[in-house]
Amino acid sequence: MTLLDGKKTSEAIQSEIAAEVAEIKAQGGKVPHLAAILVGQDGGSMTYVNNKVIACERVGFASTLLHYETDITEEELLTKIREINEDPEIDGLIVQLPLPKHISGDKVLEVMDYKKDVDGFHPVNVGRMVAGLPAYLPATPYGIMQLLERYHIDTKGKHCVVVGRSNIVGTPISILMSKCTIPGESTVTICHRNTVDLAHHTRQADILIVAVGRPGLITADMVKEGAVVIDVGTTRVTDTTRERGWRLRGDVDFDSVAPKCSYITPVPGGVGPLTISMLLKNTLRAAKKEVYS
Numbered sequence: 339m340t341l342l343d344g345k346k347t348s349e350a351i352q353s354e355i356a357a358e359v360a361e362i363k364a365q366g367g368k369v370p371h372l373a374a375i376l377v378g379q380d381g382g383s384m385t386y387v388n389n390k391v392i393a394c395e396r397v398g399f400a401s402t403l404l405h406y407e408t409d410i411t412e413e414e415l416l417t418k419i420r421e422i423n424e425d426p427e428i429d430g431l432i433v434q435l436p437l438p439k440h441i442s443g444d445k446v447l448e449v450m451d452y453k454k455d456v457d458g459f460h461p462v463n464v465g466r467m468v469a470g471l472p473a474y475l476p477a478t479p480y481g482i483m484q485l486l487e488r489y490h491i492d493t494k495g496k497h498c499v500v501v502g503r504s505n506i507v508g509t510p511i512s513i514l515m516s517k518c519t520i521p522g523e524s525t526v527t528i529c530h531r532n533t534v535d536l537a538h539h540t541r542q543a544d545i546l547i548v549a550v551g552r553p554g555l556i557t558a559d560m561v562k563e564g565a566v567v568i569d570v571g572t573t574r575v576t577d578t579t580r581e582r583g584w585r586l587r588g589d590v591d592f593d594s595v596a597p598k599c600s601y602i603t604p605v606p607g608g609v610g611p612l613t614i615s616m617l618l619k620n621t622l623r624a625a626k627k628e629v630y631s
């Protein structure tokens with residue numbers, strides 16, 4: 339069994355990005371600039387956004403963090419987004435999810451300039467990804483593709499079973515894995531909350547990607563011998579032995595599943611760190627006008 343080291347891969351990607359930024363600076367160019375909007379005080383969201391800002395500094399990007407109270411109105415937020423759309427200094431914009439219930443994520447995306455949508459969630463970017471046109475790929479699926487590529491995992495003709503159909507992970511990764519690209523060329527099955535006999539499907543998987551946020555859902559009996567297992571789940575579960583009172587747990591029961599796998603991602607240190615690196619990569623692509631002129 340080989341551990342897919344997301345931390346190491348993420349560091350390698352960030353070094354590549356930092357080298358490109360150094361080159362841009364040396365040529366007297368403008369450094370990439372990411373704006374991140376955070377609404378409210380959710381612990382996980384605050385950690386992720388802070389980590390994004392720190393990662394920007396590490397690779398030499400400029401960043402702007404806009405942190406609003408939970409009671410900001412939808413219209414106030416939309417006005418701010420329209421301002422950022424018009425700001426030529428800012429190359430990429432993300433709005434950290436989840437948003438409070440009174441703000442429509444769909445409206446936020448529709449207002450956002452798709453050319454700055456470095457999360458790849460805007461309908462234009464989703465549509466272009468489906469059509470196989472240049473687009474910003476959502477960071478987590480993009481990170482999974484990087485892991486498969488950099489570990490030279492053969493995906494062509496393999497059966498890839500995806501558990502979860504979220505817009506952030508499940509749906510886009512199932513499309514990317516079915517595309518005629520490498521990685522890709524897989525036969526894809528999507529499972530979700532109404533799938534009958536989940537284990538029947540997961541046992542068929544050569545490549546199993548799980549993104550539902552249900553700690554320990556996938557147990558050893560649900561996995562084929564030699565499978566590649568990608569665990570996207572990162573749920574905070576109570577752990578009184580830790581000072582902070584919690585630990586992260588994936589959707590896969592790592593201890594029982596790992597011995598059966600050819601490759602597996604740990605939690606933490608698997609897909610998570612790549613989510614941040616691929617956001618930086620998209621921001622660099624935005625600054626270089628690689629996707630849109």
Ligand SMILES: Nc1nc2c(c(=O)[nH]1)N[C@@H](CN(C=O)c1ccc(C(=O)N[C@@H](CCC(=O)O)C(=O)O)cc1)CN2
Nearest residue numbers: 386432433434435436457477572606607608610611613
């Ligand atoms: N606008 C967005 N919102 C959300 C996204 C997103 O891509 N765009 N994805 C998730 C949260 N997320 C980034 O935003 C994210 C999740 C996990 C990690 C990560 O590095 N996890 C580490 C553990 C970190 C820890 O100790 O808490 C790991 O798995 O090793 C990074 C980013 C939902 N919202």
Ligand SMILES: [Mg+2]
Nearest residue numbers: 502503504508
């Ligand atoms: Mg899902």
